[in-house]
Amino acid sequence: ANGTGRTAATGAAAEEGGFFDHGALVAASAEVEVFSASRLEGKAKRDWMAQRITSLGGKAPKKPRVPFKIGIGMQAKKEQRDEKVRQEMLNHGTYIKGLHSKGASEAAAAAAAGKAAAKRERGLKSTVGNFSGGTLYLDKQA
Numbered sequence: 001a002n003g004t005g006r007t008a009a010t011g012a013a014a015e016e017g018g019f020f021d022h023g024a025l026v027a028a029s030a031e032v033e034v035f036s037a038s039r040l041e042g043k044a045k046r047d048w049m050a051q052r053i054t055s056l057g058g059k060a061p062k063k064p065r066v067p068f069k070i071g072i073g074m075q076a077k078k079e080q081r082d083e084k085v086r087q088e089m090l091n092h093g094t095y096i097k098g099l100h101s102k103g104a105s106e107a108a109a110a111a112a113a114g115k116a117a118a119k120r121e122r123g124l125k126s127t128v129g130n131f132s133g134g135t136l137y138l139d140k141q142a
Contacts, residue, residue, distance in 0.1 A: 037048050054060045066074065129138040 037045070037052075040048055050061050129136050131137075
């Protein structure tokens, strides 16, 4: 350091060419991020660590499992929030990928499910026939 807070090489390059050293700025930014992250606690620190691991190419940690009943409520609430955002964006005229075709795709999926349900009559159904003495007696229709 030459007393100005810059290394001699960086200062000389900046003075000669008159350009800004982008690499030094990125390095300083990374240092500031790590320093500020050292002050984090609890959930914020875990979230930052998970984001850091994934940015370095690692595998994201698994989310904590929740009971099924609670998960259903969380999913329903998430869908409500998403729908609210979708409506708000639609009101503002913002384009949302897949918004306009959503109703059509749901109708197509329902029609396909109806066809599949009507077409599928293979195998034995657990509610068909009478089971007695180790033998399953079927009706003539089944």
